[in-house]
Amino acid sequence: MRPVIIAANWKMHTSPSDAGELARTIAARTREPHVVRVICPPFLCLAAVGEALAASDPEVAIGAQNVHHELAGAYTGEVSAPMLEGLATWVILGHSERRRDAGETDELIGRKLGRALSAGLRPIVCVGEQLQDREAGRADAVVRNQIEGIFRALEAGNEARSTVVIAYEPVWAIGTGRNASGADAAAMTGVIRAGLAAQGFVAEAEDVPVLYGGSVTSANIGEFLGEPSIDGALVGGASLKPDEMAGIVARAAITAAARLGQPAAR
Ligand code: PGA
Numbered sequence: 001m002r003p004v005i006i007a008a009n010w011k012m013h014t015s016p017s018d019a020g021e022l023a024r025t026i027a028a029r030t031r032e033p034h035v036v037r038v039i040c041p042p043f044l045c046l047a048a049v050g051e052a053l054a055a056s057d058p059e060v061a062i063g064a065q066n067v068h069h070e071l072a073g074a075y076t077g078e079v080s081a082p083m084l085e086g087l088a089t090w091v092i093l094g095h096s097e098r099r100r101d102a103g104e105t106d107e108l109i110g111r112k113l114g115r116a117l118s119a120g121l122r123p124i125v126c127v128g129e130q131l132q133d134r135e136a137g138r139a140d141a142v143v144r145n146q147i148e149g150i151f152r153a154l155e156a157g158n159e160a161r162s163t164v165v166i167a168y169e170p171v172w173a174i175g176t177g178r179n180a181s182g183a184d185a186a187a188m189t190g191v192i193r194a195g196l197a198a199q200g201f202v203a204e205a206e207d208v209p210v211l212y213g214g215s216v217t218s219a220n221i222g223e224f225l226g227e228p229s230i231d232g233a234l235v236g237g238a239s240l241k242p243d244e245m246a247g248i249v250a251r252a253a254i255t256a257a258a259r260l261g262q263p264a265a266r
Contacts, residue, residue, distance in 0.1 A: 002209045004225070004256040005165060005232035006030075006249050007038040007124055008239030009065065009092060009213075010045075019045035020052030022240070027057035029246040032253035034260060036232070038063050038090050038124075039239075043079055046087040063090030063124070066098060069111035081112075081119035091121045092234070094150065096128055096171045106149025113150060117160035124165045124211070124234060125150060127192065131172035140191045143168070147195030154199070161201070165209045166192050167234040173214025175236060179223075185212040186227035193229075218247025225255040 014022060019041050030037055040063035041049045053060050064087070068078040084091070093116060094109035109125065116123045127146040129139040147166075154161055168188045170180050180188075189210040197205040212224045213234030224230045232252060238244035257263060 001259055002207060002231045003036050004034065004252045004259065005036040005038065005209055005211060006252050007063065007211065007234045008040060008245065009234055009236050010041045010240060011236060012042060013240055014041055014045050016045050016048045020048040023049040024052045024056045025242045026245045027053055027060045029242045030249035031057065032249050034256035035249050035252045037061065037249060040065050040092055050087060061090050062088045063092060064088040065092045065095065067091055067112055067116055069108055069115060071115065081115040081121055084119065084121060089122060090124065091116050092124045092126065094126045096126060096169060096174060106146050110150045110153045114154060117158060122163045122165065124167050126167045126169050128169040128171050134170065134172065143188060143191050144195045147192055148199060151196065151199040162204055165211060167211040167213045168192060169213035169234060177215050179215040179220050182223035182227050185224055186229050189229040216248065218244050221248045221251045225251055
């Protein structure tokens with residue numbers, strides 16, 4: 001059975017002086033059973049968030065928002081996967097803002113994926129089509145290509161690949177207030193799992209958690225978690241707001257309890 005995961009992508013928000021307090025507040029407002037919570041602050045805030053959560057709610061996992069595709073070397077301003085030891089256990093890879101601003105390709109994201117897995121980081125690999133792709137009826141093909149391009153290089157024998165999480169984030173829905181429909185997002189999880197199966201995940205493809213991301217709020221999270229093939233959300237703007245996170249994780253707890261065959265805690 002797949003877990004229910006709510007991951008907060010803080011993007012380039014917060015600073016080392018206020019990130020710990022925000023993480024502590026969100027952790028306290030989202031203490032629901034059976035929901036995997038992940039907070040991904042900027043690199044510079046990882047230590048502050050780590051200290052705050054170690055003392056208040058160590059169950060909340062911490063993720064980075066990127067890693068470099070090499071282990072070390074002359075890469076000014078970059079951070080490698082092994083450097084995150086003790087600071088993060090998860091990492092977001094291939095976010096569309098990095099594809100857009102840093103020119104990340106599927107092939108490069110695949111190399112980052114290998115580094116992340118070797119370093120023991122649990123990756124959240126982002127895929128998603130542009131608006132023109134959806135309007136032209138190409139969304140499925142684009143996402144399928146991204147999955148194949150990213151996972152092509154991953155060795156079939158890489159044991160760590162069973163930790164992979166995928167986030168389906170249609171680019172036109174990110175930060176726009178315009179979310180995909182639950183049905184469209186659910187349909188895309190089938191495309192994603194078929195793509196993973198084609199890359200040799202075969203037995204595991206059905207076990208890979210697929211999250212939806214793109215203008216998720218406490219008001220629309222139910223539309224996504226009502227779909228059995230969607231396993232949670234990667235939340236951007238709303239993840240900086242404790243009230244929103246409280247509502248999102250409370251809704252996730254209902255799905256998590258249902259999957260476990262338990263009555264919801266409330
Ligand atoms: P958003 O961002 O929730 O602000 O749309 C989601 C993301 O970029 O992961």
